[in-house]
Amino acid sequence: MESLDRMAREKLEALEAGRLRRQLVTTARGEGLIAERGGRRLVSFSCNDYLGLSTDPRIVAAAVEATLRFGAGAGASRLVTGNHPLYQDLEARLARLKGTEDAIVFGSGYLANSGIVPALTGPRDLVLVDALAHACIFSGARLSGATVEIFPHNDTDAVEALLAARRREARHCLILTDGVFSMDGDLASLDALAEIAERHDAWLMTDDAHGVGVIGGGRGSACAFDPAPRVPLQMGTLSKAIGAYGGYLCASAPVVDLLRSRARSFVYSTGLPPGTVAAAIAALEVIETEPELVARPVILARRFATAVGLPTPVSPIVPVILGSADTALAAAAELERAGFLVVAIRPPTVPHGTARLRITFAATHTEDDVDRLADAVRQVVTRCDARSS
Ligand SMILES: *Cc1c(COP(=O)(O)O)cnc(C)c1O
Numbered sequence: 479m480e481s482l483d484r485m486a487r488e489k490l491e492a493l494e495a496g497r498l499r500r501q502l503v504t505t506a507r508g509e510g511l512i513a514e515r516g517g518r519r520l521v522s523f524s525c526n527d528y529l530g531l532s533t534d535p536r537i538v539a540a541a542v543e544a545t546l547r548f549g550a551g552a553g554a555s556r557l558v559t560g561n562h563p564l565y566q567d568l569e570a571r572l573a574r575l576k577g578t579e580d581a582i583v584f585g586s587g588y589l590a591n592s593g594i595v596p597a598l599t600g601p602r603d604l605v606l607v608d609a610l611a612h613a614c615i616f617s618g619a620r621l622s623g624a625t626v627e628i629f630p631h632n633d634t635d636a637v638e639a640l641l642a643a644r645r646r647e648a649r650h651c652l653i654l655t656d657g658v659f660s661m662d663g664d665l666a667s668l669d670a671l672a673e674i675a676e677r678h679d680a681w682l683m684t685d686d687a688h689g690v691g692v693i694g695g696g697r698g699s700a701c702a703f704d705p706a707p708r709v710p711l712q713m714g715t716l717s718k719a720i721g722a723y724g725g726y727l728c729a730s731a732p733v734v735d736l737l738r739s740r741a742r743s744f745v746y747s748t749g750l751p752p753g754t755v756a757a758a759i760a761a762l763e764v765i766e767t768e769p770e771l772v773a774r775p776v777i778l779a780r781r782f783a784t785a786v787g788l789p790t791p792v793s794p795i796v797p798v799i800l801g802s803a804d805t806a807l808a809a810a811a812e813l814e815r816a817g818f819l820v821v822a823i824r825p826p827t828v829p830h831g832t833a834r835l836r837i838t839f840a841a842t843h844t845e846d847d848v849d850r851l852a853d854a855v856r857q858v859v860t861r862c863d864a865r866s867s
Contacts, residue, residue, distance in 0.1 A: 496823070497762075498802060498803065498824060498826075501612075502586070503698070505705075507522075508572075510530065510842045511527075511530070511840060511843060513819045513821070515814075516537070520814060520817055520818055520819040521817060521818055521819065521847050522818075522819040523838060524600075524784075524836070525838060526688070526717070526718035526836075526838060527719075527721055528692045528775045528794050528838070528840050529654045529691055529721075529765070529772065529840065529841045529842075530721075530840055531719070536578050536760055536764070537605070537722070537755070538762050538859045540632075540760035541754065541760075541844065543756065544753045545752060545756075547721065547752070548624045548752035549574055550753070552750060552751060553748070553749075554748060554749070555747060556749040556765050558736075560749030562752050562755070564752055567716075567759050568581075568759050569681070571766075572762070574729035575690070575698075576698065576763060577765065578695060578728040578730065579729070579730045579731040580729065580733075580735075581729070582741075582744065583756065584723055584725040584726065584727075584741070584743060585724060585747045586724060586725050587614065587685070587713070587715030588725070589725055589744075590725030590726060590743070591615050591713060592614060592729045593685075593742055593743030594711070594741055595615070595621065595624075595654070595734065596618060597712075598650075598736075599624040599652050600623055601623045603649050603652065603657055604625050604627065604628045604644055604648035604652075604865065605619045605625065605627070605651070605652045606626075606629055606640055606680070607628050607630075607654045607655070607718065608631055608654070608655040608666065609631045610631045610659050611654055611655055611685065612656055612660055614853075615654050615656075617854045618654075619654060625644075625648065626779055627640055627644065630825075631659075632664070634670040634671060635678060637674055641674065645678045647810050651678065651680035651681065652680065653682050655671065655683075655684060655685070656684070656687070657687075657698060657699025657700070657712075658686065658715075658792075660688055661797060661823055661827065662797050663792070663794065663795030663796055663797060664793070665793065667700060667796055668682075668684065669703045672708050673707070678710070681710055681711060682711065684698075684700065684712050684713065685713050686712055686714040688718060688795060689702070689712045690719055691718070691720055691761075691772060692775050692776065692793065696719075696765040698712065700712065703722055709735070710733070711727060711729050712727070712728045712729070713727045714728075716754075716758045720835070721757065721758075721761050722757060723750065723754050723758075724754060725860045727823075732771040737761070739856050749849050759781035759861055771841050775794035778843055779791040779794050779795070781794070781845065781848050782855075784797075785788045785849065785852035785853075785856075795837070796836075796837045797837070798835040798855060798859065799832050800835065800862055801833060803822070803825065806823070806833035806834055808862075809835055809862055812854075812861075813835070814815075816854040817855060818850075820837055821835075821836060822845055823836045835855070837851070
């Protein structure tokens with residue numbers, strides 16, 4: 479189809495012109511945080527495997543054992559025959575970690591958000607979303623058919639004002655936010671949001687993809703506050719600190735039950751492979767029993783920030799904002815030459831003019847890795863400043 483390929487080429491050229499075309503780079507993951515690219519071994523600071531559990535021998539062994547016992551795939555949707563015996567254990571552990579009545583596991587975090595929001599809200603409802611929330615939260619919000627209002631990042635006054643103006647005309651209201659923001663590493667103001675939500679009878683839902691396993695003693699962003707605010711809907715992924723794959727929601731028993739019948743991405747998608755579920759179970763066991771491991775990524779992020787002169791991080795994610803996509807790409811290339819894999823994040827993943835290096839710290843980095851990266855980043859930033867002035 480000539481017109482089809484022409485359309486694709488024209489769109490690619492436009493992306494290229496804006497330096498927004500994305501490319502897959504084959505990257506083998508070696509021992510620990512070594513990434514192998516084009517024959518070079520780089521220390522990766524771009525991985526969300528915060529605790530190194532994806533390559534931890536205990537987790538890998540659990541995956542292998544379950545695969546040998548139950549097979550490579552689930553074979554069907556969980557409502558048909560894909561609900562292998564490991565799911566019950568995983569969902570019970572997730573609920574226990576988050577202190578909720580129940581939990582439901584989805585095929586991925588993206589599938590979770592795409593399914594949860596439309597199952598809970600519809601055309602007569604109001605959905606408020608933080609402007610910097612993850613792309614899949616917006617996908618879920620759009621699919622719901624509810625009225626979607628985007629509030630400025632972490633602006634709780636704006637949430638209050640929106641609710642005061644709009645809550646009454648809506649049947650139900652859902653407030654959606656990342657717990658830890660994936661590109662900035664800051665926390666949602668969950669204490670204030672929970673209070674506002676309660677007062678307006680709105681339901682607060684966090685996406686804790688970057689919180690679980692690394693903050694709040696491993697229990698996630700709500701537990702980073704004292705006292706922990708009430709967050710009735712806590713979604714997350716099994717693919718970051720938990721080191722496996724899949725998504726989940728921790729909530730009350732009736733909400734989880736409703737989703738088992740009504741979340742389309744749950745009902746009409748195949749269950750996760752048994753090995754993946756077993757890996758997540760083994761990882762949760764580690765998270766519950768090894769507090770030093772859980773604390774280490776944030777400790778290393780703080781060590782780096784101190785060395786570079788950045789504000790004290792509250793999560794393992796540290797952004798170094800450089801401005802233009804070009805500058806960020808050049809900085810990432812320079813760090814690669816120095817032996818580090820630090821990915822440049824560009825629009826539309828982040829707002830225009832805030833292209834950045836997004837640096838993530840993991841328990842498996844050494845202090846020496848962190849100190850050498852800090853030296854390299856200081857040099858790169860100095861050169862960027864010199865060029866742009
Ligand atoms: C990674 C991420 C997701 C998607 O989770 P997957 O399991 O990778 O699909 C959702 N929300 C946030 C905030 C994320 O960072």
